[in-house]
Amino acid sequence: MREEEIKKALEEKFSELYGNTEGIRYFFAPGRVNLIGEHTDYNGGHVFPCALSMGSYAAVKKREDKNFRFYSLNVEGAGVISAGEHDFTPLEDKQWAAYLKGVIWAMEKRGLEIPCGLDLVLYGNIPNGSGLSSSASLEVLMGSICKELYGLSVSFPELALIGQYSENNYNGMNCGIMDQFASAMGKKDHAIFLDTATLQFSYAPIVLKDHCIIISNTNKKHKLIGSAYNDRRRESEEALKILQKFRPIKSLGELSDEDFFALEKEISNPIIRMRAKHAVLENNRTIAAKKALEEGDLHRFGELMNLSHDSLRDDYEVSCEELDTLVDAARDLPYVYGSRMTGGGFGGCTVTLLEKDKKEEFMRKVAEIYERKIGYPCSFYEAEISDGPREL
Known part of the structure; x- marks a missing residue:
């Protein structure tokens, strides 16, 4: 689906599930492919990934209470997953929305205020289990949604670190920083040369021509x-x-x-x-x-x-x-x-x-x-x- 078609599908499902669509906003975060530098990110080495045009999309709207509702067009059988402000349980939450909830949990652990809940409908076009970082895409998506929706003062490298922290500590996956950093810091037609020990990075143009x-x-x-x-x-x-x-x-x-x-x-x-x-x-x-x-x-x-x-x-x-x-x-x-x-x-x-x-x-x-x-x-x-x- 093209981007406009995705937005339309998200809006229709949002209206069906939650009612009023006035004021909803749409966000995207990419997946990534790593050109070289595998299993080096948690070993203090260098990686060389780039963000992809495929990723995760969401339609989202703030609520007036502290409740959260999540729905995925990719996992329709799961229905709407609801969570109150106290329904965030690290390492025990096994539903797909745990990647989103983990970021909210990690932000609050970091002292970032999430003043109210939200309603969200998700669509992703990264094949599940493909190794193209659908989980990091979800985490960076949720981080950027919170940044914009709640006016949080947090940089994109910090969003990557929050995503990694949530995946390590909420989801129990001891990943390094590469996936979240590549999604958060992607630049069109460039790969990211990242020193994972220091988070110093530079962009390298991908000029392939023939x-x-x-x-x-x-x-x-x-x-x-x-x-x-x-x-x-x-x-x-x-x-x-x-x-x-x-x-x-x-x-x-x-x-x-x-x-x-x-x-x-x-x-x-x-x-x-x-x-x-x-x-x-x-x-x-x-x-x-x-x-x-x-x-x-x-x-x-x-x-x-x-x-x-x-x-x-x-x-x-x-x-x-x-x-x-x-x-x-x-x-x-x-x-x-x-x-x-x-x-x-x-x-x-x-x-x-x-x-x-x-x-x-x-x-x-x-x-x-x-x-x-x-x-x-x-x-x-x-x-x-x-x-x-x-x-x-």
């Missing part, structure tokens, strides 16, 4: 809460504690490749050693990839994408047969520069850099191989790099 970025969706949903994602974070923290005995570091992202290889023998557990190896080398790949992109060296950028996937598959062990099938099929094509999984892993999407005039052939050939091997179809989207959240 090339394009295709997102391939395995259509295998990943569920990260309660999964191996939290295990990877714990294993990385264990590696850091060991290496801190030999170097005065605060994060794995402070180490060069040479530093790591000089110290790796101190990590006796081979699993923990592999996790640290990925975190260190992936961070330095990301720094090199940003330089390659700035220099217009797309071949080098693609090589680094390939190395990233191999590390995520072998050292961090967050890939899966479906992701590997997409990556292998892509890499076998001569006009593909690089392909890798993107997002937390265990399903979701890959991101591929290729020659633009070959994109139809690419999608056809990869789709044939994938369905033959996996047994069901994949999906494709051409990445449209977008701005961050906005009121429509």
